Amino acid sequence: MAGKRGRVSAVGASEGRGSALLAVRSLTKLFGSFAACNGIDLEIQPGEIHALLGENGAGKSTLVKMLFGVLAPTSGDIxxxxxxxxxxxxGAARRLGIGMVFQHFSLFEALTVAENIALSLSPGISLSKVAEEASRLSHLYGLPLDPKAHVADLSVGERQRIEIVRALLQNPELIILDEPTSVLTPQEADRLFETLAKLKAEGRSVLYISHRLEEVQRICDRATVLRHGKVTGACDPRQETPASLARMMVGSDVASVTAAGTNTKGEVLLEARHLSVPARTPFAVTLKNVCLKVRGGEVLAIAGVAGNGQGELFDTLSGEYPASDASAVFIRGKAAGNLxxxxxxxxxxxxxxxxxxxxxAVPALPLSDNxxxxxxxxxxxxxxxxxxxxxxxxxxxxxxxxxISETMDVRKSGENPAAGSLSGGNLQKYIVGRELDRQPAVLIVNQPTWGVDAGAASRIRQALVDLAKSGSAVLVISQDLDEIFEVATEIAVVNEGRLSDAYPAHELTREKIGLLMGGMYGKTDGEVAHAH
Amino acid sequence: MRIELEKRANPSTLFSILSPFIALALTIVAGGIMFALLGKSPTSALYSFFIEPLLDVWSLHEIAIKAAPLILIGAGLSICYRSNNWNIGAEGQFIAGAIAGAIVPVVFHDWHSSLVLPLMLIFGMIGGALYAGIPAFLKAHMNTNEILTSLMLVYIAQLFLDWLVRGPWRSPDAYNFPVTRDFAPEAILPEMIASGRANLGFAFAIIAAVGLWIMMRYTLKGFEITVLGQSERAGRFAGFSSKRMIWFSMLLSGALAGLAGISEVSGTIGKLQPIISPGYGFTAIIVAFLGRLNPLGIIAAGLFLALTYVGGEAVQLTLSVSDKVTRVFQGLLLFFVLSCDTLIQYKIRLVFLRFGQSSEGAH
Structure with missing residues (x-):
C-alpha cells in the first residue's frame, strides 16, 4: 500500500507543468458543516481517459457537478x-469545452432524436441540419442512431447515444460520463468503449465515473480514487489489481464472498408455474409464462437489463400484487399465487x-417502526x-x-434514528438483516446492493449466500453481473417479461448472459426458454 | 422574477413546536389591524374577543358546547388526514348524523323509553358513517377525488335537511315554521354539571380524542395509518391495504361527525331546523391542523376555535361589528398555521432572471 501511495504523490507532483487540460486544486464543497468534497486535487491530461472511482457518497457526483457548473465550490480553484x-x-461549462452525459437522461420520450438534440442547441438551427449533423457524428463515432426515431421506442443504450451525440455536437475537449455502463448490456458497453477509444484518439479527454473496477482497468489510463470526499489515491489502474483498487475505494480489504458452491440441494421451496401477469399500468411489463424453481440451498439469480419485468416479477412473487391463479406460485409446496x-x-x-x-422502509419513521x-x-x-x-x-x-443492527453492522447516529437518516448501504443492511433475522425459508431480493457501497455490498452478498447454505431458497434479482457471479448457484435471465431457463452458474459466461439479456435465446444452446 | 420554495435539510424542531403559537400571535396582530381599520379600538376589541369570554361561567359553558363538535370532528379528521384521505365533507356528515339520529324522536315521538337517547346516538354515528361511505366508495372503487365528492355532498345534506324540516318532518304545532317537533325530555342529551348548559357532548369529545390518541400512539392500527399516509407502497409491502384504509378512516371520521351532529341537535338545539351548524364541519379542519393532527393537540385547538365563536358573538354585541368577523379570524388562523408550517419545511428563494434568456453569464 505504502508503495502505491508513493506513486500517488509522484503523479501529484506533475503540477506546475501546465500541460493539463483540466486541473483542480484543493476544491472543497461544504453542505452546512459536511464536506462532500474536501480539498480535492485532480489533473486530466489531453487525450486521456481518466477514471473517477469511489463508493456511493464518496463525493464523485459533487465534484463533477462543480466541474459542470451545477454546483458552486466553497473554496479551491478549477x-x-x-x-x-x-x-x-x-452553459458556461459547454462554452469552455466541457460536455457531460448524466446517469439519468433528460430526454422527451414523445419527441424524435433530432428534436431532442435540437432542444439543447441555440434556437434558429434548422431541424434538418441538426439531423444531418447528428447522423454524421453518430456514424463517425460508431453510435448508430436514427434521427427520426421517437425516443420512446429506443432502448436505454440508444438513449444514452443521444446524450453522447448531444454532448459531441458542442465539440467538447472534455467529456464527463457518469456511470455510463450501469444501464447497458455487456455488448452495448463494448460498443461504448470503442467510441471512447475513438474520442481519445482524437485528443479529447474523458472523465469516466464508475465503481466497476474491471471496466476502469480495461479502458482508463489513469484513475483518481475518492473516499469520504478526499482523494485517497491516484494511479494507473492497469498496474493495479481489482483488490488493490477496491482497497483504495473502501479503505480496507473487501471481504471476498465465498460462493454458495455446490450445496446439498433440498426440496423445491419456491416455484412459479407458467406465471403470466398482464401489465398493470401502460408503462409496466407483461410477464409471459414465467417458470422457475428454487430449491433449498440454492441461490437463483435473475439477470437482465432494468425494465424487463424485474419489478413486476418481484411484485407478483411477493404477493404485493398477487396473481389471479393460485397455482402460479408455490411456496414450500403450497399454492400461494393468489395470496x-x-x-x-x-x-x-x-x-x-x-x-x-x-x-x-418509511424514511421518516425510526428503525424500530420499520x-x-x-x-x-x-x-x-x-x-x-x-x-x-x-x-x-x-x-x-x-x-x-x-x-439486527449489531448482526449486520449497521452504522447509525443514535440508538433508533429515522430510516431516512442512514446512508443507502447501512439502510440496505438493516432491511436485509430484518428478513434474515427471522431465518426465512424463502428469501426474494430485488437488486440487493443497488447504490450500496462496496463494504456493505459484500456483507449483504455473504449474508445471502450463508442463508442459502443454511438450507433456505434464495432468489436474487439483479442487474449487476459481478454480484450475480458472486452469489448465484443458478442463473436465469429476464428479457421483456420472459424468463430464460436457469443454468448452473459455472456453466454460463458473461457473453452468454449478454446474449440472453438481448433476448437471443436461440443462440445460447439452441434451447427454447422456460422449458420447466 | 420567480419565487422558489426550497426544502430545508433540517427543519427546526423548536419551531415546529412553536408554530401554532406563532400563528396565533400573528392572527391576533392581524386581527388587531383589522379592528383598527374598522375604526374600533384594537385593544378593547381583542379583549372582548379573547379574554372576556374566559372570565364568565356562562361563556365558559358556551365554549365547551362549541368545542365539543369541533373536537369530535377534528379528531376524526386527523385520522383521515394522517392516512392521506382528505375528507372535507364533515359538515355534511354532521348533518346526516343529526338527521339519522333524529328519526327516533321525530318519527317515533310517542315512544318513551330510556333507550331513546342511546339509539339516537348510535343512529347518528351510523348516519354520519354511511354518508362518509359515499365518497369512500367512490374513491376506493371509482378512483374519484374524495375532496370534491365529500365537499359536494355537504350541500346535498344541507338541502335535504332544509326539505325535511319544511316538508315531511315539519312540526304540526309550529305555526308553519320550518322546524320539527321539540324532542321529548328523554331524547335530550343531559348536562354535564349543574352550573350551566354544557352537555355530555363535551365528554364524548374528550373520550374520543384521548381514545384516538392512544390508538395512534400505541397500536398497530395507528402504525398502519401513519405508514399508509406516508407511503402507500411501503404500506402495501407491510401487508396493509390502502383501500381498506380509505373505508376505515372515512367511516370513522364520518361516525364521529355524525355523533357530533346528533349531540348538537339533541343537547343544544332540541329539535331539527334548517341551519343546525355554524360551519363546525369546516372549522374542524382548522382545528385538526392547528392541533397538528394530534388528537390531544386537537382538544386545545378545539377549545381555542370555540373561543373565537363565543368571542365573535361578544364583539358583535359590544362593538356592533359584522358576524363575519369570526370567519375572518378563523380564516386568518388557518392561513397563518399553514404558512408557518410551510416556512418550517421550506425556505423561500427569489430567483432573478435577466431579460429573455436564462442566467448563463460567463465568468
Missing amino acids: LWKGEAVRIPSP GITARRLMGAGFVPEERHGHA LVLARSQSDRKTFLAGGLLGIIRQAVVRIASKR
Missing part, C-alpha cells in the same frame, strides 16, 4: 488549460424490494400485545432492532 476559471452554469404478502410471510417467505425509501413494517404479522406473538387491540411492544421491538 484550472482550464492552466487558467483559473469560474464555471457558474452548465397477499402477509400470508406469504406466514408461510416462511421474506422479501427485500429494490426501492429502499418509501417501499422497503422493523414492525415487515414483521408485524410474522412476529405477532412477540411484537404485539393486547390481543385484538394490537398494542406494539416498543421495548421488545427495539431490542430486536438493536440485534
